[in-house]
Structures are given as structure tokens and as C-alpha cells.
Amino acid sequence: MSNGGLNLTLKVWRQKNNNSKGSFETYPAKDISPDMSFLEMMDVVNEDLIKSGKDPVAFDHDCREGICGTCSMYINGRAHGPVKGVTACQLHMRSFKNGETITIEPWRATAFPILKDLVVDRGSFERIQQAGGFVSVNTGSVPDANAIPVPKENADEAFNSAACIGCGACVAACKNSSAMLFVSAKVSQYALLPQGKVERSDRVMKMVDQMDMEGFGNCTNTEACEAECPKGISVTNIARLNREYLKAKLSS
Numbered sequence: 001m002s003n004g005g006l007n008l009t010l011k012v013w014r015q016k017n018n019n020s021k022g023s024f025e026t027y028p029a030k031d032i033s034p035d036m037s038f039l040e041m042m043d044v045v046n047e048d049l050i051k052s053g054k055d056p057v058a059f060d061h062d063c064r065e066g067i068c069g070t071c072s073m074y075i076n077g078r079a080h081g082p083v084k085g086v087t088a089c090q091l092h093m094r095s096f097k098n099g100e101t102i103t104i105e106p107w108r109a110t111a112f113p114i115l116k117d118l119v120v121d122r123g124s125f126e127r128i129q130q131a132g133g134f135v136s137v138n139t140g141s142v143p144d145a146n147a148i149p150v151p152k153e154n155a156d157e158a159f160n161s162a163a164c165i166g167c168g169a170c171v172a173a174c175k176n177s178s179a180m181l182f183v184s185a186k187v188s189q190y191a192l193l194p195q196g197k198v199e200r201s202d203r204v205m206k207m208v209d210q211m212d213m214e215g216f217g218n219c220t221n222t223e224a225c226e227a228e229c230p231k232g233i234s235v236t237n238i239a240r241l242n243r244e245y246l247k248a249k250l251s252s
Contacts, residue, residue, distance in 0.1 A: 005031035006093055009101040010045060012057050018113045024103075027057075034094035038081060039064060039071060041093055058117040064089040066230065069167030073118045074105040079169035079228040087167060087230045107168050109177035111214045124214040125166050125182060132206035133186040135195050154192045161188035163231045170225035170233070176217030181225040183211050184241035185233050191244055201248040208245055 008029040015022030027049070032041050039061050046056035062068040071088040075081035081091040096102060104118065112120040164185035171177050187204050190196025196203070219238060226235045 005033055006096065006098045006100075008032060008041075008096065008099070011101060011103045012117070013105045014057070014117055015106075015114050017116060022114070029102075032093050034092065036093045037064065037089055038075065038091040038093065039089045058115075058119050060119050061089060066090045067165060069165030072107050072120060072122070072168050072172070074103075074107065074172060076103055079107075079172045080167075080230055084227075085230055085232060087165075090230075107172040109168075109171050109216070111177065111179070111216050112168060112171065120168070122166070122168050124216070125168065125179070127214065128179070128183060128207050128210045129166075129186060131210035132199070132203035133190075135190060136199060137195065148194050150193060158189045158192040161185045161192070161233065161237055164229075164233050165231060167230065169228045169230060171216065173224040173228035174217065174219075175222065175224070176220060178219045178225070179211050179214070179216040180219040180238050180241065181229065181233055181235065183207050184237035187241050187244055188237045191240065200244060201251060204241065204244040205248045205252070208241075 006029070010027045010029050011024045012027060013022055014025045027045055029041055029045050032044065036044070039059070042057065042059055049056045060070040060072060062070045064071070066087045066089060069087070071080075073080070073088050075088065075091070080086060080088045081095065083091055083095050106112075106114050106118045107120045107122075109120075111124040112122055115121050162185070164182060166182060168182070170181035171179050187207060190203060191200050221235075221238075223235050226233065
């Protein structure tokens with residue numbers, strides 16, 4: 001180790017596409033700065049692979065600020081890695097020890113088919129959102145911010161639910177690959193606000209139906225989803241989703 005850099009061994013899942021058989025490949029990560037993010041470390045490893053004429057490891061990334069939710073990867077058996085409340089792009093290499101072996105895998109879920117290496121298709125989340133995760137209204141000009149009174153408690157809860165970035169860590173952490181935390185967060189952010197109440201029955205039924213169609217598993221209340229969620233989305237949203245769904249079914 002030179003200049004305080006880390007020398008690590010990476011065991012990375014490599015898979016050409018969803019129809020191919022994948023396997024772990026071992027790569028060295030040498031002289032890695034402890035201040036690098038995990039994705040920056042992956043960039044360094046990929047540069048070395050390219051220089052040696054090898055195919056770089058494919059992984060998803062965009063904002064690298066913990067907002068977009070695309071850096072979905074399992075790191076040492078944990079969604080987004082060992083540090084609670086951060087995405088993989090916010091995970092720094094000082095969280096690991098010199099000489100450590102790090103195992104990196106993609107999300108494992110039927111509804112998240114592998115595209116290549118660590119990249120999975122999370123289009124199922126988009127289709128659930130498109131099924132009902134919106135408010136149908138002709139807004140016209142921008143309304144005054146205080147035109148519709150909203151209790152602060154409701155506003156705060158709706159904001160906390162809306163913090164979900166759709167990364168899929170909840171699905172990856174769940175033994176059943178359930179998407180209930182994601183769907184419940186999207187249902188809650190509208191169910192708690194006046195603007196979302198008009199379509200609340202249709203919304204919850206359509207989104208839950210789409211979730212089932214995508215092949216996600218059932219929720220069995222182990223709460224692994226909340227424990228691994230980088231934004232700390234609460235499982236109380238799942239209870240709200242169940243109430244909303246029951247009301248919609250009884251009134252339909």
C-alpha cells in the first residue's frame with residue numbers, strides 16, 4: 001500500500017446478458033484512496049481492465065449524489081454496502097480495510113432481469129408508477145403555494161414517503177423480492193395530500209395489480225426493506241397501503 005491507498009480484491013459478478021450464465025471474476029484494486037466513493041473505485045478498476053484489453057464491468061450510475069437510485073449493487077451481501085442510509089455512490093472506501101475482499105453482485109429478483117454484469121432492468125418500477133403513481137389534473141397556471149391547506153403532519157409524512165428514489169434496495173433485501181415498500185411509498189405520498197384523494201381508489205388498485213403482474217413476491221413483514229432503504233422509508237407506509245387497498249376493494 002502506497003501513500004495511504006488501499007489494496008483490495010474484488011469478486012465481481014460478470015454476465016453477458018440475461019440469457020447467459022454468469023460467474024464471479026476476481027480483480028485487484030490497487031492503491032485506492034480511502035476518500036474515493038465506491039463507484040470511483042469501480043472506475044479505476046475499469047480503467048485498468050480497458051488498458052489490459054478486457055471488457056470493463058458494466059454498472060449503472062447517473063447523478064452520483066444519492067438521488068437518482070441507479071447505482072444498484074449488492075456489496076458484501078448488503079444492498080448498497082455496509083453503511084446504513086447511503087447509496088453505493090455515497091459509500092466511501094474508508095468503510096473497508098486494506099487487504100479486504102469485496103464481493104459485488106447485481107440485484108437478484110425475477111422482476112429485475114439482469115441486462116449485463118451489475119446492471120438490472122428496473123423498468124417494472126416504471127410500469128408500476130405509470131399504472132397510477134400520478135395525479136391527473138389540468139393545472140393551468142402555477143397555483144399559490146398556500147391555496148390548499150395541508151396539515152403539517154400530513155405534509156411531512158408525504159414528503160418522507162416521496163423521498164423514495166426507486167433504487168430497488170427494498171426488493172433486493174427482501175427474501176420474497178417484494179416491492180411493497182416502494183409501492184406503498186408512492187401510494188402514501190398522494191393518499192396523504194388533498195390533490196391525491198380524488199383518484200386514491202383507482203391508484204392503489206392499479207398499482208398493486210401492476211406490481212403483481214411484474215412478478216414481485218409477497219410481503220411477510222420481516223422489515224428488511226426498511227433496514228436497507230438508503231432513504232429510510234418506513235414500513236408504516238405498507239400498513240397504509242393495505243388500508244387503502246382494502247377500502248378501495250370494499251368500495252368498488
